[in-house]
Amino acid sequence: MTRLLPSLLALATVTVLMTAAPQIAVAQENAHSTRVAQDQATKLDALYEEYWEQSLKRNPLRATAQGDSRYNDQLPNFLTAESRADARRFTQEWLARIEAVGPDGLTGQDLLSYQMF
Numbered sequence: 001m002t003r004l005l006p007s008l009l010a011l012a013t014v015t016v017l018m019t020a021a022p023q024i025a026v027a028q029e030n031a032h033s034t035r036v037a038q039d040q041a042t043k044l045d046a047l048y049e050e051y052w053e054q055s056l057k058r059n060p061l062r063a064t065a066q067g068d069s070r071y072n073d074q075l076p077n078f079l080t081a082e083s084r085a086d087a088r089r090f091t092q093e094w095l096a097r098i099e100a101v102g103p104d105g106l107t108g109q110d111l112l113s114y115q116m117f
Helices: 004-058 060-065 081-101 108-116
Strands: none
Touching: 004 060, 004 081, 004 108
16 A cells, blocks of 8 residues: 555656646746737837837928927928828838738737727
8 A cells, every 4th residue: 555655646746747837837828928918008109109200200290290299490392293202201111110020910909009000
């Protein structure tokens, strides 16, 4: 009986570990996915902030309308072909930067913000 007890304990331990291992693996994968999504959302938030600042600089009238007086001494000319080409380049650049991060793993408000952008 005394030799049987260690064997039974070892068997019970192996059984518990074998049944818990898949659950632990799933929990670890979920934690990793959550961290990746949070990192991605943080990157996107920083890009949105940078975009907003650059767009206010490019459009001082919008900045003034938003209560930002940093560009009150500037008046843009949106009617030139150069201005329209610059606006197109700006939009394409920012779309590419945001798409490079991608929506994978985003949920809720983070996914909605990405889709709206």
